[in-house]
Amino acid sequence: MKSKIRYSRYVTGLTTAVFAALFICCIVSVNEKPVFFTVLSIYVLLIICGLLFGVAYIRADRDYVILGSLLKKKKILVRNIESAELFQPTMGSLRILGSGGFMGYWGIFKEGDIGRYYAFYGKASDCFLIRLKNGDKYVLGCENPDEMVRYIREQMK
Secondary structure, rough: OOEEOOHHHHHHHHHHHHHHHHHHHHHOOOHHHHHHHHHHHHHHHHHHHHHHHHHHHHHHHOOOEEEEEEOOEEEHHHEEEEEEEEEOOOOOOOEEEEEEEEEEEEEEEEOOOOEEEEEOOOOOHHEEEEOOOOOEEEEOOOOHHHHHEEEEEHHHH
């Protein structure tokens, strides 16, 4: 089962604003070489991070739950999953390392209720929580979280 990730208006607006601002800065600073290359380097670095870590889809099968970005995949073994349940992260979550809206929410976060977790979603209302047997937690999001949770639970049996 494969499901795309929907972005919230905030994620879409923030991503567009960052790319537009850096593009405009590149154009404005084209005659000032040090500034231009600094801005261009930041622009390219953000594009690479977005392609490697930005959220694109979630796929689940008999053996794996796969978190997919445009250039990279992370696989979670279904046999290592302890539970899967619907979950909605709060605005009080603390970002430790990662993105809090640029090309989605991805990275390591901390929430008062569940502690430290890895985030991979585009819209907080589309999320579910996977707890692994080793204690790791993943807050994932996709277009149809109810169906995805149900499918993962079936594969765990």
